[in-house]
Amino acid sequence: MPIRVLVADDQSLVRTAFRLILDAEPDIEVISEAADGESAVRLARRLRPDVTLMDIRMPKLDGVRATALLAGPDVIDPLKVVVVTTYDVDENVYAALQAGASGFLLKDAGAGWLAEAIRAAARGQAIVSPSVTVRLLRHxxxxxxxxxxxxxxxxxxxxxxxxxxxxxxxxxxxxxxxxxxxxxxxxxxxxxxxxxxxxxxxxxxxxxxxxxx
Incomplete structure (x- = not known):
């Protein structure tokens, strides 16, 4: 069975690009899209995707809060969430991982990393964007x-x-x-x-x- 993915991003071009990239992978299938945080939470709870790709900055509900509602420590049956963002700041990384994210990628990480992060999350593992990892290692x-x-x-x-x-x-x-x-x-x-x-x-x-x- 393919890995079922929900894409949550407020930019339609980004959602379309992610869908094209992921649908080209033989073991990954995009099952739905959300344009804001509230829709992402609602769709994820109803569809139960294997992995949700979550943007940080979205209307109605930001990606960190949406991630916490889906994958946080207080969630009885948590879902897998990979945060994908253009905002490369330490606060975003820590907030996303503390909210329960199974990975943190920058949008310029490349198609290969996007697919790898989804597969890792589906296996119960985590991937952090290489550039972010390097900066964190320096500490x-x-x-x-x-x-x-x-x-x-x-x-x-x-x-x-x-x-x-x-x-x-x-x-x-x-x-x-x-x-x-x-x-x-x-x-x-x-x-x-x-x-x-x-x-x-x-x-x-x-x-x-x-x-x-």
């Missing part, structure tokens, strides 16, 4: 020297570092000249060994160990 401490003993194989390390640099699975497959299924296999092994729930935690691990700039 974390890191090792002065690379660790002598790493728990990953050489190829798993290649995949982990590519993920930490913001590459999608398809881009990693192309960069490393391996199949997409092999990338996914290595990524699953990386997450298991590092006990990382998502790509952001892989990036945090690489940053803390001084493996990426």
């Amino acid at each position: 974390l401490p890191r090792a002065a020297d690379h660790p002598a003993d790493l728990p990953l194989t050489a190829r798993e390390l290649d995949v982990a570092l590519a993920v930490a640099r913001g590459r999608t699975n398809a881009e990693i497959a192309l960069d490393l000249s391996i199949s997409l299924s092999t990338v996914k296999s290595h990524l699953a092994s990386v997450q298991e060994k590092l006990e990382a729930r998502n790509r952001t935690e892989i990036a945090i691990w690489a940053w803390r160990h001084g493996l990426i700039e």
Whole structure:
């Protein structure tokens, strides 16, 4: 069954663009659109999409509040919400994630990241836009020297570092000249060994160990 997606954005051109991008994916289907926060909440509660794409700034009800109503800690049967916005500020990131969002993407992240974020959310994982991740990492401490003993194989390390640099699975497959299924296999092994729930935690691990700039 395809991943059923609700697109919530007050700009019709953005909704149309997202629909075109996502409907081109064989495993994703846009089932409805909403032009404001109140409609997004109402449609999401009625249709129960697998993932809702939520803009931050919308009329009637902003995206953070709408996300909290659908995915917040007080919701009995929460839905998966990925916030997609043009507003790259820390307050938006923290507010969205605290409201229960399963991901935070900037609208210029690209079609590949949009699809990846939806798939991750549907699996119960989270993706944060690479540029946002990098800025957040700079606030974390890191090792002065690379660790002598790493728990990953050489190829798993290649995949982990590519993920930490913001590459999608398809881009990693192309960069490393391996199949997409092999990338996914290595990524699953990386997450298991590092006990990382998502790509952001892989990036945090690489940053803390001084493996990426």
